[in-house]
Amino acid sequence: MTDWTEDEAALLDQIGRFAQEVLAPRAAELDETATFATCHLPAMADLGLMGLNLPEEDGGLGLSGPALYRAVELIAGACGSTASLLTAHYLATDSLHLGADAALRARFLPQAAAGSLGAFALTEPQAGSNPADMRTVARRDGAGYRLRGSKCFISNAGAADFMVVYAKTNPDAGARGVSAFVVEPKETPGIAIAPAERTMGLRGGHVFGVTFDDCFVPEENRIGPEGTGFRTAMKVLDNGRIEVAAQATGIAEAALNAAISYAKERQVGGHPIADFQGLQWMLADSANDLAAARALGLAAARLRGTGARYSTESAHAKLFASEAAWRIADRALQIHGGYGYCRDFPLERYLRDLRIFRIYEGSSEIQRTIIARGLLA
Numbered sequence: 001m002t003d004w005t006e007d008e009a010a011l012l013d014q015i016g017r018f019a020q021e022v023l024a025p026r027a028a029e030l031d032e033t034a035t036f037a038t039c040h041l042p043a044m045a046d047l048g049l050m051g052l053n054l055p056e057e058d059g060g061l062g063l064s065g066p067a068l069y070r071a072v073e074l075i076a077g078a079c080g081s082t083a084s085l086l087t088a089h090y091l092a093t094d095s096l097h098l099g100a101d102a103a104l105r106a107r108f109l110p111q112a113a114a115g116s117l118g119a120f121a122l123t124e125p126q127a128g129s130n131p132a133d134m135r136t137v138a139r140r141d142g143a144g145y146r147l148r149g150s151k152c153f154i155s156n157a158g159a160a161d162f163m164v165v166y167a168k169t170n171p172d173a174g175a176r177g178v179s180a181f182v183v184e185p186k187e188t189p190g191i192a193i194a195p196a197e198r199t200m201g202l203r204g205g206h207v208f209g210v211t212f213d214d215c216f217v218p219e220e221n222r223i224g225p226e227g228t229g230f231r232t233a234m235k236v237l238d239n240g241r242i243e244v245a246a247q248a249t250g251i252a253e254a255a256l257n258a259a260i261s262y263a264k265e266r267q268v269g270g271h272p273i274a275d276f277q278g279l280q281w282m283l284a285d286s287a288n289d290l291a292a293a294r295a296l297g298l299a300a301a302r303l304r305g306t307g308a309r310y311s312t313e314s315a316h317a318k319l320f321a322s323e324a325a326w327r328i329a330d331r332a333l334q335i336h337g338g339y340g341y342c343r344d345f346p347l348e349r350y351l352r353d354l355r356i357f358r359i360y361e362g363s364s365e366i367q368r369t370i371i372a373r374g375l376l377a
Helices: 006-033 037-047 065-078 080-099 102-114 229-265 277-303 311-341 347-358 364-376
Strands: 118-121 137-141 144-155 162-168 178-183 191-193 207-218
Touching (some): 006 037, 006 065, 006 347, 162 229, 229 347, 311 364
Antiparallel strands (some): 137 144, 162 178
16 A cells, blocks of 8 residues: 555656656766756656646646655655755745735746746845845835845756745734745846855755845735735745655665665675675664654655645654755765765765755754744644
């Protein structure tokens, strides 16, 4: 018995083949050259990957939460950078799906599912872990708003066809003063996008600084009523944290499989190192970590789209998976010995890619705070 239907299983098989035949062979090249993973956009759009998170009425495939979790795992296990680009796009489309009216959804979401790339602009230099402290403002100007401020570490911004921007429409109201807007950066004067940041990992999943200098946004591009942006962002991040967990377990699964294969092949004293109990226990601990992380991720994914609150469950999933995946990849590198430290093997890339998962979309410390609040409420 699985968490997905036969039709979803067939799609997951197709995604798995695509990941191994198309994404995996270029993963090292994208990392080595810092080539933007947008090179895979046409193929991903053809397969329907750009709308996996959306219901059919918004142009997507209507995938269940668990099937979406597994799809992200398969993509991340083949190429973390591509999974990063794709899930950042999901943050933008989820913002519209969860917060926008039917007219705005119809303008942007079917195109997004067909390949139009989105970006999610929430984080600022002085407002990372606490986005309510953002300083970007949207001031009324006739039939629209003027955006002024800056964002940082915005995935996809340099190639985005649309960007969901969170800004204060009432700077004195804290979180209740945050509103959300959809902006088309290629057609909107006053937007400046900095060169891609030089990152430690996910080097093909580019992040950018973005500055808004009195950019005009028409009122019809506001996502929901004024003051509802923060609530929308928090709902979006509940989904995003499940997707971070899926990325983490996908890469961890790839690392564990590499360690198992190497342990069977590597000979010491005429015996494969898989015969040694010390290494067997490392593999067992990694398998246990992976099973637990995946169970937490799927438990949260089952609640997606049900109408139930799952902030605590998504925090559990993201916290445990991001930290367990690091342990798994680190053990896998250790089993490879000196070869694991070399770029001819993917282990060092797995570790570099995984490190950001304990920071973005809410650091491990923020996840612990969310979990504790739920316990003490």
